Amino acid sequence: MIHERLLDILVCPETRSGLRLADEALLQMINAAIQQGVLTNRCGEPVEKPLDAALIREDNALAYPVVDDIPIMLVDEAIPLDSLRNTSEA
Numbered sequence: 001m002i003h004e005r006l007l008d009i010l011v012c013p014e015t016r017s018g019l020r021l022a023d024e025a026l027l028q029m030i031n032a033a034i035q036q037g038v039l040t041n042r043c044g045e046p047v048e049k050p051l052d053a054a055l056i057r058e059d060n061a062l063a064y065p066v067v068d069d070i071p072i073m074l075v076d077e078a079i080p081l082d083s084l085r086n087t088s089e090a
Contacts, residue, residue, distance in 0.1 A: 002053065002066060012057045012064075014075045022054040022063060030054060030063060033084055040083065043076045054079070 002021060010019050022030070031050045033039035039047045042062075053066035062078040064071055 010071060013073050017058040019055040019057060022056050027051060027054060029084060042078050042080060047079060
């Protein structure tokens with residue numbers, strides 16, 4: 001789990017806006033899309049491993065995966081949440 005102090009200082013590397021932990025419902029949607037094989041990161045590469053946690057940008061546009069309690073703060077590894085909404089509507 002992400003320590004609260006770390007969450008207070010982490011920002012999006014692209015916009016410098018704040019981040020919050022994904023709630024359980026959003027995490028389930030992300031993992032369902034991963035399981036279906038329809039979720040890609042910003043580079044267009046498929047996201048293959050289910051997430052235990054994710055950090056969501058303030059504008060709800062991107063999710064940064066958390067792997068083994070380590071936030072992956074690379075813009076190219078971020079998951080665009082608009083693509084998640086598109087896959088859930090299909």
